Amino acid sequence: MKRRTMMAGLAGAAASWTLPAAAQDEFGSKELIAAAEKEGSLTYYTANFAEVEQEVIKAFNKRFPKIKVSMVRAPGGQLITRIKTEAAAGKLAADVVDHSDRGLMNSLSDLFQDYTPPNASDYRPDALVSPKLWPGVTLGWAIAYNTQLVKNAPKTWMDLTKPEYKDKQIGQVVGPSGGTTWTRIMFERQVLGEDYWKKQAAVGPALYPSGAPLSDALVRGEVSIAPLLYNIIYTKIVDGAPAEAIFAPEGVPIIPYADGITKTSKSPNASRLFMNWRLSKEGQAFAIKNLGNITSMKEPPAFPKGWDPKAIKVWVPKFDEFEKLRAPWLEEWNKTYGYRQ
Amino acid sequence: MTATSSAALPEAIGPAAAPRRWGAPLWVGFLLIVLAFLVIYPLLMLLFGALSDSNPVVDGFGKFNPSLEHFINVLGNENVHYAFFNALAACGGGTLLAVAIGLAFSWIVVRTNTPFKRFIAGASMIPLFVPPLVAGVAWSILGSPKTGLINTVFKWIGIDFRIDFYSLSGLIVVFGIYYAPYVYMFTASALQNMDPSLEEASEVSGASALTTIFTVTFPLIAPAILAGSLLSFVVMLGIYGVPAALGAPANISVLTTYIFKLTAWAPPLYNTAAAVAILLMMVTAILVWAQQRVLSGKSYATVAGKAFRPRALNLGPWRWFTFGLAVVYLFVVVVLPTLALIIAAFRKFLFIKNFDALFDMKAYGLSHFNSVFDNPLTMLSIWNTLKVGVITALIGGVLAFAIGYTVYRTQVAGRRSIDLLSTIPVAIPGLVVGVAYLWAWIGLPGGLYGTIWILALAFVARFIPDTVKALSTSFMQIHRELEEAAWICGRGLLGTIATIMLPLARPGLVASMTLLFVLAVRELGSSLFLYTSDTTVMAVLLLDYYEGGNVGKTAAFSLVQTLILAVLLGMTNWLSRGAAQSSARVG
Numbered sequence: 001m002k003r004r005t006m007m008a009g010l011a012g013a014a015a016s017w018t019l020p021a022a023a024q025d026e027f028g029s030k031e032l033i034a035a036a037e038k039e040g041s042l043t044y045y046t047a048n049f050a051e052v053e054q055e056v057i058k059a060f061n062k063r064f065p066k067i068k069v070s071m072v073r074a075p076g077g078q079l080i081t082r083i084k085t086e087a088a089a090g091k092l093a094a095d096v097v098d099h100s101d102r103g104l105m106n107s108l109s110d111l112f113q114d115y116t117p118p119n120a121s122d123y124r125p126d127a128l129v130s131p132k133l134w135p136g137v138t139l140g141w142a143i144a145y146n147t148q149l150v151k152n153a154p155k156t157w158m159d160l161t162k163p164e165y166k167d168k169q170i171g172q173v174v175g176p177s178g179g180t181t182w183t184r185i186m187f188e189r190q191v192l193g194e195d196y197w198k199k200q201a202a203v204g205p206a207l208y209p210s211g212a213p214l215s216d217a218l219v220r221g222e223v224s225i226a227p228l229l230y231n232i233i234y235t236k237i238v239d240g241a242p243a244e245a246i247f248a249p250e251g252v253p254i255i256p257y258a259d260g261i262t263k264t265s266k267s268p269n270a271s272r273l274f275m276n277w278r279l280s281k282e283g284q285a286f287a288i289k290n291l292g293n294i295t296s297m298k299e300p301p302a303f304p305k306g307w308d309p310k311a312i313k314v315w316v317p318k319f320d321e322f323e324k325l326r327a328p329w330l331e332e333w334n335k336t337y338g339y340r341q
Numbered sequence: 342m343t344a345t346s347s348a349a350l351p352e353a354i355g356p357a358a359a360p361r362r363w364g365a366p367l368w369v370g371f372l373l374i375v376l377a378f379l380v381i382y383p384l385l386m387l388l389f390g391a392l393s394d395s396n397p398v399v400d401g402f403g404k405f406n407p408s409l410e411h412f413i414n415v416l417g418n419e420n421v422h423y424a425f426f427n428a429l430a431a432c433g434g435g436t437l438l439a440v441a442i443g444l445a446f447s448w449i450v451v452r453t454n455t456p457f458k459r460f461i462a463g464a465s466m467i468p469l470f471v472p473p474l475v476a477g478v479a480w481s482i483l484g485s486p487k488t489g490l491i492n493t494v495f496k497w498i499g500i501d502f503r504i505d506f507y508s509l510s511g512l513i514v515v516f517g518i519y520y521a522p523y524v525y526m527f528t529a530s531a532l533q534n535m536d537p538s539l540e541e542a543s544e545v546s547g548a549s550a551l552t553t554i555f556t557v558t559f560p561l562i563a564p565a566i567l568a569g570s571l572l573s574f575v576v577m578l579g580i581y582g583v584p585a586a587l588g589a590p591a592n593i594s595v596l597t598t599y600i601f602k603l604t605a606w607a608p609p610l611y612n613t614a615a616a617v618a619i620l621l622m623m624v625t626a627i628l629v630w631a632q633q634r635v636l637s638g639k640s641y642a643t644v645a646g647k648a649f650r651p652r653a654l655n656l657g658p659w660r661w662f663t664f665g666l667a668v669v670y671l672f673v674v675v676v677l678p679t680l681a682l683i684i685a686a687f688r689k690f691l692f693i694k695n696f697d698a699l700f701d702m703k704a705y706g707l708s709h710f711n712s713v714f715d716n717p718l719t720m721l722s723i724w725n726t727l728k729v730g731v732i733t734a735l736i737g738g739v740l741a742f743a744i745g746y747t748v749y750r751t752q753v754a755g756r757r758s759i760d761l762l763s764t765i766p767v768a769i770p771g772l773v774v775g776v777a778y779l780w781a782w783i784g785l786p787g788g789l790y791g792t793i794w795i796l797a798l799a800f801v802a803r804f805i806p807d808t809v810k811a812l813s814t815s816f817m818q819i820h821r822e823l824e825e826a827a828w829i830c831g832r833g834l835l836g837t838i839a840t841i842m843l844p845l846a847r848p849g850l851v852a853s854m855t856l857l858f859v860l861a862v863r864e865l866g867s868s869l870f871l872y873t874s875d876t877t878v879m880a881v882l883l884l885d886y887y888e889g890g891n892v893g894k895t896a897a898f899s900l901v902q903t904l905i906l907a908v909l910l911g912m913t914n915w916l917s918r919g920a921a922q923s924s925a926r927v928g
Contacts, residue, residue: 049885049888049889050718050882050885050889051716051885051886051889051891052889054716070875072872072873072877073885074869074870075888077604078604078869078870081604081611081776081779081870082779082870085776085779085780085783086783089783089790091783091790091791093791093873146692148692148694176602206590207592208589208590209585209589209598209602210888211890212887212888212889212890212891213589213887213888213890214890215890216691216890216891216892217590219690219691219692220485220488220690220691220692220693220892221487221488221692221693221694222485222487222488222590232890236690239689239708240689240690241689241690241692242690242692338592339592
């Protein structure tokens with residue numbers, strides 16, 4: 001029921017955002033909107049959670065109800081394989097692709113057409129890897145805990161090395177699980193210190209293959225504390241789960257996605273409009289307030305709960321290091337945490 | 342029991358033999374072409390992947406630089422050794438348990454006067470409908486060392502003992518109880534079709550009931566036991582959901598979870614995954630070969646032309662003991678996990694502090710069901726799944742009958758190749774075979790890709806072995822003399838099939854088509870690569886919910902899926918029983 005109230009709240013929020021006619025240019029020219037509505041549909045490939053992206057589509061349809069968005073969702077690696085194979089066979093069905101791994105998407109940039117959103121200059125340059133690909137989604141790492149089980153909640157990343165949280169009280173997503181976790185463990189080593197992994201591993205965390213099952217384990221009480229992408233735990237907190245999440249003062253590692261419009265798109269105008277809306281202030285604010293996203297905009301249109309813009313800094317990995325250090329550092333991480341890859 | 346010399350028969354048939362002389366090679370050729378398309382072509386793609394670094398569709402065959410690098414890496418990787426050992430231990434232990442349970446059950450149901458047998462028979466098949474992921478999730482809710490419901494109950498009663506299903510023994514138990522129906526299916530139909538006069542002979546000669554079971558009954562149905570345990574072992578080897586939910590928290594990886602990691606992580610390592618998959622296939626190939634060695638040269642024909650009635654052993658008061666055993670099994674395998682799923686599906690959050698919190702009605706509601714049915718993909722996926730399931734069962738059933746008949750009932754040249762080809766897919770894990778199908782079939786002319794037909798085709802190909810093997814026991818048990826009788830009466834080959842084989846093998850055929858339907862509804866690995874936004878299926882949506890970290894929605898949606906399957910299977914059962922009765926009246 002809570003979810004429904006949340007959705008009702010969304011509808012209200014969307015209505016209150018109705019902008020003056022001139023501001024419609026935020027999403028695109030009249031001609032673009034007319035052409036997009038004429039095309040009427042687009043196919044959206046995403047590696048993000050299906051449920052989350054459905055909320056995005058619903059919100060987009062509140063503003064542009066004439067454009068139907070069909071979604072295909074698969075885990076990151078499998079989605080990339082599918083895109084490559086479909087493209088090679090001349091059967092790429094995607095108009096828009098949404099993917100968390102900037103490196104892999106960058107290597108496929110030939111498949112994408114030139115695209116720049118109307119508010120391109122609002123975005124941080126370090127969140128971009130290709131002029132064709134844009135961070136429609138940006139996620140950030142928080143520290144979550146079960147409010148029923150944790151008396152003395154951690155407040156910083158360094159707290160996660162404290163002996164009082166030993167013996168599988170802390171859950172961790174394994175390093176090699178993908179680009180998002182790699183970003184976090186890169187942050188840990190570069191910002192929190194060369195020996196952070198060793199100290200943290202000494203506490204004896206429980207290892208999970210990916211973030212979503214870990215968020216569920218936290219709510220169930222299998223673990224008490226876990227670093228989690230904020231969006232995975234946020235909707236659960238909103239729905240009343242016995243959990244809370246904080247942003248640590250040492251920094252919030254963020255993951256800007258790389259989203260683009262395919263060259264073979266049959267609905268280029270609808271795709272542009274969809275991308276424009278997702279990257280607009282309205283689209284980003286929606287994702288921050290309702291889905292627990294962060295943003296790659298220089299001046300965020302909204303902040304997550306408990307986020308003090310004066311105290312909290314976001315941390316974006318340097319893209320060349322992100323690629324270069326990945327294999328050797330992950331191997332060390334596996335050894336340090338005793339993880340069999 | 343010895344067969345009459347069948348070598349003399351072709352001449353005896355006379356006129357009917359002439360068309361078969363050129364008909365047989367044509368027929369074998371046709372089957373081989375179908376199997377080449379369904380099995381060999383995707384398999385070549387897989388081999389191609391394992392032996393190179395390229396994607397055959399993207400890079401074309403021109404860039405093929407064969408190397409054994411992936412194999413060498415895989416064979417030398419100690420993590421692969423560890424996953425391999427775990428897989429063998431979990432599946433080996435699971436198979437032993439499954440055989441013990443399945444065999445005991447089929448004996449109880451078919452051969453004793455245990456009360457409520459029909460109910461036991463029906464209920465004991467329920468684990469088969471449960472997708473492995475759901476079984477894994479249910480048992481993690483029940484058996485987690487920290488928050489498991491069973492431990493919560495122990496604590497409440499004051500028992501200090503704690504169970505831990507996040508372990509190798511947990512995997513073995515869950516595998517064993519969930520895959521016992523595979524063994525049961527094989528052994529129950531074999532027991533049903535067995536001539537009881539053999540057992541009577543043993544008892545007349547002074548053997549006790551127990552001696553008879555172990556020296557006559559079980560040896561006679563050995564092919565069924567072996568086939569059932571082999572199939573369940575190989576199926577367990579390919580299961581992802583159970584070890585994903587129960588092994589992962591204890592850092593126990595098996596080959597499938599290892600392969601999933603290789604394919605899901607970015608960048609995906611399909612070529613390495615293909616090499617691991619081929620390793621898995623080799624294990625299976627050895628097992629199949631061993632099974633054939635053991636069975637070769639022996640006759641297991643127990644259904645002959647003589648009329649008999651399967652007899653039920655009078656257990657006296659012991660029948661309540663066997664009934665009790667059945668009730669315990671059903672409680673563990675059906676009631677407990679269903680209860681866990683119901684609690685998870687109706688409870689808003691699965692945080693259960695203590696036993697009393699379980700009865701806090703404020704914590705329950707319909708929110709997960711509401712959000713599952715708010716999702717427009719839910720109804721679409723249900724509808725698509727049913728369509729794909731029916732198409733798969735029909736096409737697969739016909740194909741399996743054709744293959745089974747050719748392999749088990751004829752002497753035509755090439756039937757061994759057909760047997761081999763139709764066994765191969767069982768050994769390829771679904772997650773890898775999915776990409777092989779994608780590579781193989783995306784380039785086909787016509788609009789196959791993006792329709793539900795390509796999904797059905799993949800399921801038919803992937804489950805040929807299960808369907809054919811499920812049918813094979815029916816075929817092996819029908820004595821040649823019945824067919825010979827029809828030939829002598831002047832029936833042609835097709836006439837014999839229609840009047841003898843089809844009616845006699847019908848329970849087996851219906852059972853294997855039902856199995857195929859269930860497998861198609863559950864299948865995830867190959868769906869993931871072939872579905873589109875219009876052809877999404879339930880298994881894909883279920884993984885979405887699980888991967889989205891929502892046990893509540895996963896549980897709610899699995900209850901919906903289980904309910905649909907149960908209703909459909911109940912209908913099938915009722916229809917086939919009706920048909921069997923009407924044909925019995927005609928006969």
